[in-house]
Structure formats: structure tokens, C-alpha cells
Amino acid sequence: MSSCSNSSRLLCGSRELDLSRAHVMGILNVTPDSFSDGGRFNQRDAALRHVEQMLAEGATLIDVGGESTRPGASPVPVAQELERVVPMVEAIASRFDVVISVDTSAPEVMSAAAAAGAGLINDVRALEREGALEAARASGLPVCLMHRQGEPDSMQLAPRYASVLDEVNAYLQSRVEACEAAGLARDRLLLDPGFGFGKSLEHNLQLFARLADLRPAGLPVLVGVSRKSMIGQALDRPVDQRLFGGLALAALAVDAGACIIRVHDVAATCDAVRMAEAVRLARSPSII
Numbered sequence: 001m002s003s004c005s006n007s008s009r010l011l012c013g014s015r016e017l018d019l020s021r022a023h024v025m026g027i028l029n030v031t032p033d034s035f036s037d038g039g040r041f042n043q044r045d046a047a048l049r050h051v052e053q054m055l056a057e058g059a060t061l062i063d064v065g066g067e068s069t070r071p072g073a074s075p076v077p078v079a080q081e082l083e084r085v086v087p088m089v090e091a092i093a094s095r096f097d098v099v100i101s102v103d104t105s106a107p108e109v110m111s112a113a114a115a116a117g118a119g120l121i122n123d124v125r126a127l128e129r130e131g132a133l134e135a136a137r138a139s140g141l142p143v144c145l146m147h148r149q150g151e152p153d154s155m156q157l158a159p160r161y162a163s164v165l166d167e168v169n170a171y172l173q174s175r176v177e178a179c180e181a182a183g184l185a186r187d188r189l190l191l192d193p194g195f196g197f198g199k200s201l202e203h204n205l206q207l208f209a210r211l212a213d214l215r216p217a218g219l220p221v222l223v224g225v226s227r228k229s230m231i232g233q234a235l236d237r238p239v240d241q242r243l244f245g246g247l248a249l250a251a252l253a254v255d256a257g258a259c260i261i262r263v264h265d266v267a268a269t270c271d272a273v274r275m276a277e278a279v280r281l282a283r284s285p286s287i288i
Contacts, residue, residue: 004259004277010142010190010220012099012119017060019220022254022273025061025101025262026054027226030084031068031076044091051092058270061120062096063262064088064113065103069124069197078106086112093117101144107135114139122222124148124197126175133182144190144222144260145175149198156198164203168193169215176216190260192222196230204230208249211256223253224262226269243268251276 010017017023030047051062066084067076085102086109092100093116101120102113107129110121119141126145127133136143147168149159161167172191179189193214195204214221231237231245243265250261250269254276263269 004220004254004257008187008220010187013114013117013141015097015099015119017099019259022258022277023060023260024058024266024270024273025063025222025224025260026051026057026059026266027262027264028054028062028064028088029068030064030066030088044088047088048091048095051096051098054266055096055098057267059098059266061099061101061260062092063101063103063122064092064118066109067104067106069103078108081106081109082112085109086116089113089116089118105129105132107131110135110139110141114141120144122146122192124192124194126171127179128175133179133184136179137183142188142190143179143184144192145172145179146192146197147171147194156196159198159200159203161199161203164199164207165210165213168207169213172214173216176219186219190220190222191216192224195223195225196228201230201233205234208252211253211258220259221257222260222262223250223258225249225253226263226265247272255280 004019004022008019010019028047028051054062064085066081081104085104089100089102099119100117101122102109102118103122104110105123105125110132121136121139121141122144123132124146127136127143176189180186191214193207226246227239227242231242235245237245246263247268251272253261254273261269261273
């Protein structure tokens with residue numbers, strides 16, 4: 001797995017992301033049915049106020065999603081996703097100096113969002129939809145490839161693995177190879193192990209414990225566990241009481257080398273990330 005202690009930079013459209021440190025990605029769901037904050041930010045003014053707040057709290061990326069991918073969620077028509085996402089990307093890009101990520105699997109949304117000012121494609125289906133590889137290549141943007149087992153409407157019914165780490169690594173390796181074959185350079189790719197996407201609590205914990213062994217090695221890693229059911233199941237906490245568990249996981253992820261932490265609670269997570277980074281950097285030999 002990559003470590004954010006190197007000096008690599010990720011070109012995100014008109015902006016660059018310095019991967020010598022870990023970044024916090026603030027979540028902006030412009031949907032009525034997301035599991036944690038559905039309906040809160042699907043009005044333009046409320047969404048922009050929330051973006052402003054997340055940036056003030058330390059977020060360096062904003063992830064805009066127009067289709068809920070929570071367990072049990074139904075697909076959204078592409079026209080509706082475009083209507084939700086593209087105007088919001090345009091509004092954010094015109095007001096704020098921030099890398100805008102678009103959480104989508106639809107090639108039409110990828111293309112339109114890139115033209116509107118997005119700087120990163122975040123695809124839970126790892127560019128598997130027809131036309132997605134071509135749209136991502138043409139956009140010129142970096143892409144985060146996520147592992148999942150099944151689709152959101154059924155992925156949590158009975159997930160099974162012989163070895164969750166080996167199967168996640170094999171899938172991500174295959175998608176990286178597919179991207180490179182389609183003309184997407186390796187330096188445009190990021191990985192997401194997909195916590196909660198077709199995985200039981202045991203699978204999630206096993207995967208998190210081996211996060212440093214995620215492959216293909218050398219690629220930046222994004223981790224998204226904010227308010228997810230693995231925290232609720234491990235701690236017996238409802239959605240609105242999962243912050244402390246999420247902070248623990250954010251710190252552990254950074255310590256394991258994750259470069260981007262995707263969260264709802266930006267201010268608290270930024271403190272956890274910076275503290276974990278400070279301790280991790282203290283392990284490195286200092287030059288006197």
C-alpha cells in the first residue's frame with residue numbers, strides 16, 4: 001500500500017493534491033435517501049453553506065454524490081443524477097478553491113461533471129459500467145477504484161469470502177490492469193477497499209487489520225468508514241453516535257498509510273488525522 005509520506009502530487013483537473021500528507025474528504029450527499037444525512041443538503045443554499053463549513057473545518061476535497069449507495073438503495077436514473085450533481089459541481093467550482101470529487105458510476109455524469117469543474121471521479125463500481133472506462137479516460141481526471149461484492153440493493157444479504165484481503169486485492173489488481181489497458185495511466189488511479197460494500201463486520205475488521213497490505217502497492221488509498229454499520233455493530237451505536245468509533249478508524253487508517261479519509265464529521269476527523277500523522281512521522285529517523 002502507498003504511504004502519504006512520499007512527495008507525489010495528484011493532478012485533479014486545474015488543481016493539485018499534495019500526497020505528502022493525508023487529506024480529509026468532506027461528504028456532500030445531494031440525495032433524499034443517503035443513510036446518514038439524506039435530504040439535509042439536496043437544496044442548493046444549504047449544500048453550499050455545508051461546503052463552506054467543511055472547508056473552514058479543514059477539508060481539502062468535497063465528494064458530491066447524487067445517488068445513494070447505502071445497503072438496500074435503488075438505482076437512480078441518469079437524468080436525475082445529472083440534475084442533482086452537475087449544477088452543484090458548477091456552483092462549488094465557481095465559489096470555492098477545492099478539489100471536487102464526484103461519487104458516480106455513470107459515464108454521462110463523469111463527463112458532465114468534469115466539464116463543470118470536478119477534479120476526481122470516485123466510482124464504487126470501479127469503472128465497470130459500459131462506457132465508464134472511456135468517459136474516465138477522456139475526462140483526464142484521476143479515478144478512485146473501489147471494491148464491492150454485489151450491488152447496493154442486495155450486497156449485504158450474504159457476503160462470502162474465502163479470504164477477504166486476497167479477493168479484494170485480486171479485484172483491485174484486475175481493475176487497475178483494465179484501466180491501464182484502456183489508456184488510463186497508473187498515476188491517475190487511487191484505491192478504495194470498499195468497507196461496508198458486500199462485507200460483514202468480520203470481513204470489514206479483517207480487511208482493516210490488513211489495510212497496509214492492500215494491493216496494487218504504491219497507489220494512493222482512500223478509506224471511507226464514516227458512520228458506517230461496522231462501527232454500529234462493533235460498538236452497538238446508532239448512526240448519530242458513531243463519531244468516536246469513526247475517529248479511531250480514521251487514525252488507524254492514516255497510520256496504515258491511507259492518503260484520503262472520506263467523512264461526514266470534518267473538524268473532528270482533521271484533528272484525528274493530524275495527530276496520527278504527527279505520531280507516524282515521529283517514527284521516521286530525523287535528519288539533524
